[in-house]
Amino acid sequence: MFNRATRIHTAVDTYDCSSGDSKRFVVPTSIEAPRNAGNELVEDELPEETKRKILRDMGLQGLQDVISIITYTPSSQYSISRPAKGNPLLTAVSSWLQTVPPDLLVSLDITTTSLLSAFPATYSIYKPMLLLPAHTFRPWPWTSLISALQHTSSLQTLYSALAAATSVTHVALNAPIPLQSKSHDSLESENILRRPTSLTALHGSFGPLPCPNLQYAPQPHDFAAAFWVSTRQNNIHQIWAPLYTMFSRGNVSEKARLLDLPSVTDAVRQGEETEHGCTAVDLYAGIGYFAFSYKKAGATQVLCWELNPWSVEGLRRGASLNGWSSYIINPSGNGKAEEEAAPVGRETDFLVFQESNEFAIGRIQKLRNRVPPIRHVNCGLLPSSRGSWATAVRAADPLLGGWVHLHENIGIGDIEGKRLEIVREVQEIFEEEVRIGRGTYDAGDERMVKLEHVEKVKTYAPGVMHCVLDIYIPPKEV
Structure with missing residues (x-):
């Protein structure tokens, strides 16, 4: 679409694209210019209707007022x-x-x-x-x-x-991961597993094609027959089956940020000094996108929740390739026995629950005295992780406090207002937890959650930014 033979350049002399004092740029493309009834190229500025269609096809309809589209004939130097x-x-x-x-x-x-x-x-x-x-x-x-x-x-x-x-x-x-997917009865439902349903295999054998049984209840021989790929980011290996699991290359900067985030390194250091260690929780673990960063940064153990069995298998394989241990608990199988026998603390690096994170807080309460203090909770679901905020706040260690990292898609112009709204909501959750713990939250209680940083990870869509809010949760028990 973009004509790489010509560089993006300022709109001077060649085109009359001036707009006050704002500098404008020309982005040459290979889009075929429309022709009139006589098969002649339409010159200069395109009709508004044509312009709207082109921008709509490119997903840029929201920028119609600031984009001009003109036709040009490449000279020989650009061929x-x-x-x-x-x-x-x-x-x-x-x-x-x-x-x-x-x-x-x-x-x-x-x-x-x-x-x-x-x-x-x-x-x-x-x-x-x-x-x-x-x-x-x-x-x-x-x-x-x-x-x-x-x-x-x-x-x-x-x-x-x-x-x-x-x-x-x-x-x-490649293809975008749809938020909705069609079931066998053609009804649309939320694509909770974030399956890459539109990926198109062009060359090579990709293994068994997805079907309900394979998607939701794969057996060991299904994993063995599948096609797996890998990559290494920040010196951390990750593995996944491309027909069954998504992978977001754009999150690499956030993965790197966690490795050196002061609140993470401080929690690790404090855990080493007290010899109690520290635990991180990833409520949307996937193949280990962010969970691996916490472990690489020094977390003693990472508790993970993930619904997609293919992602769980990818996490297991990736952890092994990185030299880490993992233990999978599948409630649909012999979950109770697996949970009772689960190695905790320094006995295993990743304790993975293959289930919805709506069950996470119950599991965490049972494990509270068996695992190192939970200091960090990651909520990495887009377009919004709101459904996991209460769990995240409750999971943070009640005596030491901790941090929650909330992923949200926010309009670029709404970030300031949205962050205040989110902090208020998290504060309300915190106060409710204090009331549950001791029966009241005094008006004079000065314990407040604190927004430490808003990280703008990447552009999710035109005018929409993938943001991560780092919020400190104070101790709930004094």
Whole structure:
């Protein structure tokens, strides 16, 4: 979509895009300009209706008032005659295009230049898989060519070439994780397991395809037959099955932040000084996204809650690869016996409950005197982790206090107001806990939760920011 042959540049001289004192920029794209009834290119500023459609297709409709769309004809200096130097994908695509019959391209009114320009330069490698961006084949020249080649072996030749170029065995097309998913009766329900239902496998065997039994009650032989990938971030290994489990590359900065977060390192240090250790809790553990960071930072033990059995297996495999131990408790199996026999404290690194975190506080109360003090609780669900806030506050050690880390999607312009609202709500939960513990919360009680920081992790959608609120929870018992 973005024309990498031309750089983003300021809008001066060439285009009349001035807007007061604000500097504006031109972002060249490979989007085909509309034509009029005489098949001539529409020049200059596009009609508002056309502009709205283009921005809507790109998910940028909210920026319509600040974006201008103009047409231009690339000069020869901007034409692409060869792929970008050093990019293995573009090199592979360029070579493959030489095998496409020229007559076919002419009949489709597309060129190798337009195809190369529209092909994304970015990609992800999760060994042994190449993951292409979701928009890879959405631009017009590619949709047209793929439609023409869909009943031939040519596309498989392309996918094979992409795999060879990046030294992998599998290729897949990424897709957003839907918040809703369809059940077997075609009814939509919340995608609680955050399954990647729209990921498209292009090359290589990805193992058994998802079905209800495999998704919710996989057996050891199902795990063995599945396709697994891995990556390493912040020197921490993570493993997952791409057909069954999501992976968010954009959370890497938050994972790194936890490793050196003063409140985390202080809790670890205090635990070492008292020889009591410290425990972290992850109420949405997944494959160990943030749980692994707490362990890497020095937490004695991490208690995890995760519904998706495939994520639990990924966490187990990842922990093992990092040299950590884990113990899985599955209430649908022999849960009671497993819980009674569960190793705690320094006996195991990760104690994982394969169940909803709505049961977490009951489990924690039973374990309270058997595990090191709980000093940190992570609530990493988007678009909102609100459903776990009460559990998080209650989980923090009643004598030492602790910190909760609440993940929320917040409008960029609403962050200030939203953070105050969240702190008030957490304070109310805290006061209720104090009342439960001693029967009252005195008006003169000065124990207040404290917002220490709001971390802006990444842009979740246009105008929406993934934020993490670090909130200190004081001791509930004095």
